[in-house]
Amino acid sequence: MFRLLTIEREFGCGGGTIAAKIADRLHWKLWDRLLAEEIARLANVDPVAVKRCDERMDSRLHRLAKSFWRGSYERSAPLGNQMFDTDRMMSMMQEIVNRIAPEGKAVLVGRGTPFFLREHPDAFHVFLYAPRSEKIRRTKADGKTLEEAEELVGAVDLERAAYIKHYFDADWPTRSLYHLMLNTAVGDEAVIQTILSTMRLLEGTPKATDYEPPKNPAARGVERSGPQLI
Numbered sequence: 001m002f003r004l005l006t007i008e009r010e011f012g013c014g015g016g017t018i019a020a021k022i023a024d025r026l027h028w029k030l031w032d033r034l035l036a037e038e039i040a041r042l043a044n045v046d047p048v049a050v051k052r053c054d055e056r057m058d059s060r061l062h063r064l065a066k067s068f069w070r071g072s073y074e075r076s077a078p079l080g081n082q083m084f085d086t087d088r089m090m091s092m093m094q095e096i097v098n099r100i101a102p103e104g105k106a107v108l109v110g111r112g113t114p115f116f117l118r119e120h121p122d123a124f125h126v127f128l129y130a131p132r133s134e135k136i137r138r139t140k141a142d143g144k145t146l147e148e149a150e151e152l153v154g155a156v157d158l159e160r161a162a163y164i165k166h167y168f169d170a171d172w173p174t175r176s177l178y179h180l181m182l183n184t185a186v187g188d189e190a191v192i193q194t195i196l197s198t199m200r201l202l203e204g205t206p207k208a209t210d211y212e213p214p215k216n217p218a219a220r221g222v223e224r225s226g227p228q229l230i
Helices: 015-024 033-043 047-053 062-069 078-082 086-104 132-142 147-170 189-201
Strands: 002-011 029-031 108-111 125-128 180-183
Touching: 002 015, 015 029, 015 108, 015 189, 029 086, 033 047, 047 086, 047 180, 086 108, 125 189, 132 147, 180 189
Parallel strands: 002 108, 002 125, 029 108, 125 180
Antiparallel strands: none
16 A cells, blocks of 8 residues: 655646645645755754755855865864755755655655655655646746746756756656656646546555666765665
8 A cells, every 4th residue: 555655746837736735635744845844953954045955956166165175174173064955955855754654644745755765665656747838837827927937947847857867866757766657737636636546546566666776886865875765
């Protein structure tokens, strides 16, 4: 029986809204903004700092400075222990997902959660997408201007793809990772019903996904060093 649902999504396709509706119907806990809030709480940092790192790479200048700092005699200075960046956020993400997984009854949105839970037998993975025009329409409906919507739809997914490539050495989306990939232009209700129906249909069946971790020794982040889910 599936007890975990991950929803990865293109920006503007309505994935967050759909995830919230599914969590409400299943009476499961929604881990979307709550993930960022939990990281901020555990790291004892302002939520704004977490939002700045959310599903995006640190700036090149930050990474260069961090690399220099790691190689300097100052690496034991107290400031280093207080630094909050995407590397630290990803390490904490794995810890939080490891805690969520045994509890179950959770809908987790983005942030690499399908990769963290790729071997978990109770996890069902979905990728949501939409045509560009639909994503712009939805983004404008959320209060953005046409210019803002066009810029966000073009930029945010590039950041997400770079984030996944850096930390998991994988393409975004990695199709073999998901049980379903759905076009949200068909409507939220159709998407929700399809997800719930397929979860019920596949209960007790052999694992459908076939994702293999990268074998590249240069792969970054949690794929190499993070704790593994059991």
